[in-house]
Amino acid sequence: MHQAIGVIEIKGLASAITVADTMAKVANIQLVDTEKAKGFGWITVKVEGDVAAVNAALEAGEQTAIASDSFIAKKVIPRPGEEIFTVFWPQEDEAPEKPVEAELIVEPEEVAEPEVAAEPTCNLCHDPQCPRVKGDPRQDCIHFEEEK
The missing domain is CATH 3.30.70.1710 (BMC (bacterial microcompartment) domain)
Structure with a gap:
């Protein structure tokens, strides 16, 4: 009691x-x-x-x-x-039992590192082969004549 x-x-x-x-x-x-x-x-x-x-x-x-x-x-x-x-008051013996859920164990997979592409240095043509860097004259871009 x-x-x-x-x-x-x-x-x-x-x-x-x-x-x-x-x-x-x-x-x-x-x-x-x-x-x-x-x-x-x-x-x-x-x-x-x-x-x-x-x-x-x-x-x-x-x-x-x-x-x-x-x-x-x-x-x-x-x-x-x-x-x-x-x-x-809640009755413990009258409460419906919750079904027991099985635990799922997931092992982490090996994730391959993505290949990093060469970053373009030219902000005009975005070609990684272009020797021009941001701030250089536009004429130094290998694609300068194509953009005209």
């Missing part, structure tokens, strides 16, 4: 992660689930543990959320009825 459950609502995923981290570090609780609300970017973080630990965790979570201006609400339920878990 569960000792106590606690829920805290936070604005924003980053703030919810920070609050959950703080709660887990402060008290001996178990983070059960996070649930995204249908609007406003609210996230509900659900925890369980003994009553004192859940109270301490939610207080620390509330202070962390208030510091970042993201606190909405919190609630501790000591000695909850089992019906609460069927409605609000």
Whole structure:
């Protein structure tokens, strides 16, 4: 039987992660689930543990959320009825099992280095055989007479 459950609502995923981290570090609780609300970017973080630990965790979570201006609400339920878990908590044994996917190991292929063509030195004809380099007179290009 569960000792106590606690829920805290936070604005924003980053703030919810920070609050959950703080709660887990402060008290001996178990983070059960996070649930995204249908609007406003609210996230509900659900925890369980003994009553004192859940109270301490939610207080620390509330202070962390208030510091970042993201606190909405919190609630501790000591000695909850089992019906609460069927409605609000995920059931591990009822969840469909995901099929196990085989790992595909792909070995890298040897890639041949592409042959580097000689770079053209002439910016007029782009012929690698042309002795002209950029900045030389146009008349030095071997294709100067053809371009006229």
